[in-house]
Amino acid sequence: MATLYEQLAEALALRIHEGSLQPGERLPSVRQTCGQAQVSASTVFQAYDLLESRGLIEARPRSGFFVRKQPRKAAPPALALPARADSTEVAISELVFEVLHSTRDRDVVPLGSAFPSPDLFPLDRLARDGARAMRRLAPQALTSELASGNARLREALRARCVRQGMQVGSDDPIITNGAMEALNLSLQAVTQPGDVVALEAPTFYAALQALERLHLKAVEIPTHPQWGVEPDGLAEVIQRHRVAACWLMPQFQNPLGALMPHARKQAVMHTLTQAGIPVVEDDVYGELHHGSTRPLPLKAFDREGLVLYCSSFSKCLAPGYRVGWAMAGRFSHQVHKLKMMSSLATSVPSQLAIAEYLEEGGYDRHLRQLRHALADSLALLREQVLRHFPKGTRVSRPDGGYFLWVHMPDQVDTLVLHRQALAQGISIAPGVLFSADQRFRSAMRLNGGHPSDARLTQAVRWLGAQAQMQMQTGAA
């Protein structure tokens, strides 16, 4: 039997099909619908979420929900990803270290890399901008700004974040050594050793490493491969565990590529606000949407300062510069203090190069070009994988970022494949890196952020053939 929100969604879908809700028309507000249907706000959010995920409606920032003019392309088949019910100690770092260490050779085909091609970035201009800004800098500024970061850069970031719908506190942002430091400090600000942290499944390995380093336990939230965290699943996890914090990547999740629809973000924020649970939000891929609109981050739905929003320029402007930031809401003071205690300050030359670049203009134009390049190279890689990989392989279809999550038949072991591939000069990111207990043995993450060439095509073909061979050997 259908749940309440499914019934509500069905009723609304019927009205759209019958035409009593026209394309482009605004849906009743959540409050109105609550009254009309005699259901809770959370049920309405879930119903809207479902409609959004089916491509029937869309959210518009600050305006509400509207019937789509053209129904969205159908969602790809979901990949089966059962979440673990119990919380676990984390000990993944040695494996991650081994894999990343082995794939950092420049001559390896970078399908396992976490970075897009460095040729996609305006590196010459950044070098020039940085040199100019350093020559103009008053020497005193080198040691006076310290923990919070360069004033020009902070100002430019504040303006961007406000445009993206976020509430920005007066102490925000705090400039960090890449998003990695921002995430680590944010997580530490809201936890104590032994605490339980709720994560997506699969999740970015750096989240697992952060938990390990801070002596925290992991619990998994059921995660839809296309639409991210399941609000019901989250509510259940919170009921079952004493969750101190969540760590989520709602935009183009690494490794799934999932994008949480706005209604789902509202529902998740509602649940977390009720429970008073802080969220570390990793948004390093948010700017890399392939569609025309930047999705609102979870932080844009946060009215209580519970979201510790983290991002960086490493994936969209300046790899290697190590400039990230945290907008930590009510935890800003704590994050600021932790920054001072753990690394004091962030490289001034790096900060100034980016501040100068942002002030000079052209960042949005660069982003548009980058998004097109990544959408193209990712689509091409997806095609090649579908062509060359064994029957039964399922491949994610993300609307942003540059990762593919590739699920192969159960007989394939991607950790074995990783070692075999490395011997051929090919790197991949095996699925075991993406959970606390090394599941996802038949999955892997592939980097579609490098322009296709003969070597890359050859590598994909080799991987497909090798996986096929594993299946035959395993079956024999």
Place this chain on the structure above:
Amino acid sequence: MATLYEQLAEALALRIHEGSLQPGERLPSVRQTCGQAQVSASTVFQAYDLLESRGLIEARPRSGFFVRKQPRKAAPPALALPARADSTEVAISELVFEVLHSTRDRDVVPLGSAFPSPDLFPLDRLARDGARAMRRLAPQALTSELASGNARLREALRARCVRQGMQVGSDDPIITNGAMEALNLSLQAVTQPGDVVALEAPTFYAALQALERLHLKAVEIPTHPQWGVEPDGLAEVIQRHRVAACWLMPQFQNPLGALMPHARKQAVMHTLTQAGIPVVEDDVYGELHHGSTRPLPLKAFDREGLVLYCSSFSKCLAPGYRVGWAMAGRFSHQVHKLKMMSSLATSVPSQLAIAEYLEEGGYDRHLRQLRHALADSLALLREQVLRHFPKGTRVSRPDGGYFLWVHMPDQVDTLVLHRQALAQGISIAPGVLFSADQRFRSAMRLNGGHPSDARLTQAVRWLGAQAQMQMQTGAA
């Protein structure tokens, strides 16, 4: 009654005075003396330490101990600094944050600052070198070197560290975001939450903050204000507590300015090696010796890889660039992993600017100029403090770095003085910042790394008068 090592030291001192050991003559080796005097190696080390601290003998790298040609100037009177016997939880960060935050204004007289004057550094050349190196860089290098650091910079550092007598492992050094990150990662590599760490007293507040952040307990080692950690005191602490690690600053300790003589370093290393206890060594001031020779770091006496040596360019070449490093001996793998987990990598523009600078040459000439400038400005500040501060004030006389440790009569409260001074546009570093339980209320650290001018002189005079006033009010 004199201890064994004091008796041995007296016997050797007598031979020097009588001329049976001539100026410039080599003393018997530790092993020979053990045999002759029928005492342990540790007793011999302590005796040599005492003779070195009295200025009668000197250690020469890899050669042994020699009678000084000219006896060294007499040591200044010791400042009474009783160490606490019990271990304590640490909760200093809020106070440190408040004080540092309030003193970062550029217009404040920077007596409380941790950095020397930025005018002392070759900032223009670094900006030029950095821009040139970035333009020449292959884009792939931006993401391929990651956690361990830039190869050119690591090579240059390796060469310098070998020249300074250190054993350098093949994985060393690991480049970090300043020494602060190197120290934090090193400490985390050798401890678990709840562990006890032994520190100097007073100690650098960042050490206390690191303990607080990592949920560690502090125990103090009796520390001589001129010669650093007392080997006997250390042995006692180790017997009484289950010490997981030490955090020491053997060269020009912050805030005391103490420099451990070589014999004392040997004795300390001997004790720690016997007990298998790792040491985090902070050597950020080692290059800033005022005498002609760079003192050997503790790491140069370490044959077991127990020393996690940390330093940076922030105080001697490139403030604000945030480039430091760790040479972590047997813990290199662990530190490397922690670096990857907590901030992934260090700013490439910053690393390259310094690598290019080091390769171009001129660093040693810059260091000579810097040392002279700092020795001069520190001596001048010391004179002014002695002239203007209340009777009974005792002032350290460091042989390197740029800090003065100023002990005033008990009636003076430097936390109050800090707040009063700030209202006058003057910063100081009150003594309470330098211990886990906020002792040293009548002491403060003053920064002598800024060229003297009328404002600075005026500020010193004002501080002296204000302290005098506190004494009179307190006594009234």
